[in-house]
Amino acid sequence: MDNIHVACALDCGMTIPAMILAYSAKKFANSHRKTIFHVLECEKGAFPSYGDYLLNSEFFEIRHHLVSLNAFEDYDLSIAIVPSLAAFARLAIPDIISEAERVLYLDCDVIINRPIDALFDVDMKGFALAACRDLMYAYFMHHGEGPPQDAGKILCQDPDSYFNSGVMLIDCQKWRDAGYFASLIKVLSAPPAPLFMPDQDALNIVFKNEHLKLDSKWNVRASRYDLSKDEELEKLIIFCADDPWIIHFMGKAKPWIRFHQPTEFHRLYWALAEESPFLSRLISLYETGPSENTAYALKKRAISSDRHIWEFLFTLSRATEKLEHVFRLQQNLSIRLGTLGKKFYEKYLNTAEITRS
Ligand SMILES: [Mn+2]
Structure with missing residues (x-):
């Protein structure tokens, strides 16, 4: 039987998860x-x-790939909730692996909760990509809620x-043959609208009608919202x-961040960690990360008083490291906003204070 290839991409902020x-x-x-577990290290030593x-x-092997994301640094990423450029590594997987x-x-914010052979062997029906519907997104778009994004309107007719x-799930050969990486870069370089989640939005633009829908149980969002409008x-x-x-701790629901709202799956995550060799490291990540009080203090001192930026920042992996990291990240973020992103941000979120550093 063929090997199973799994991949994740990370910088040093996501080592433990x-x-x-x-x-x-x-x-x-x-x-x-x-099973070969490929770690795409976007920073040296990200997976020690x-x-x-x-x-x-x-029957289980970790395989390392050092990935340079310099190519992405120049793009105008609009206002992105991209916590780290590592988010873009997924676009180049067929070339890297x-x-x-x-x-x-x-x-890195998912855990597997049952054997994945059935997923890995799925009949991809000739598509280069298979993925799950974003149910939360569908809800938001149906009911006119959620992040105000132009891209969303374009994407989510x-x-x-x-x-x-x-x-x-990626068919590497098909992806390479069809030149999808180039198409994705093209979208990122000149997006039809500011991209809110650049990697994901670009993928959705390129693969809109060209992907296989997977059973939704393969990507279950850990946090829940009130969905009563849509039975x-x-x-x-x-x-x-x-x-x-597969459980996905999307958004503000990371079990390793102390003040995030716990989900019904936090216990499962910690129970898994407890049987793994990484429990003590997870605990120290949790303990050294920002508490609600420090988050509040930082927020008051912040250049940007915008709630969204801070919510995102603390959702990010790096916020769980030293607190100075948070500031550095915020600086990076404002650099990466670029003109288009700045406009978008000012228009929708009413923050005129974001400056290029
Ligand atoms: Mn995620």
């Missing part, structure tokens, strides 16, 4: 079929080798086709949450 993800992949791995020593076995025919890409890019969607979301195959 990536290791817990890798542990979940190993826990549910098929012992008769080798102690992870390999603790996880590698006869040239040895694999198929790769299952996973965000059919909200049900919009997919989440946190779990993606059908609510039913589907409850059905998926009842038996999630």
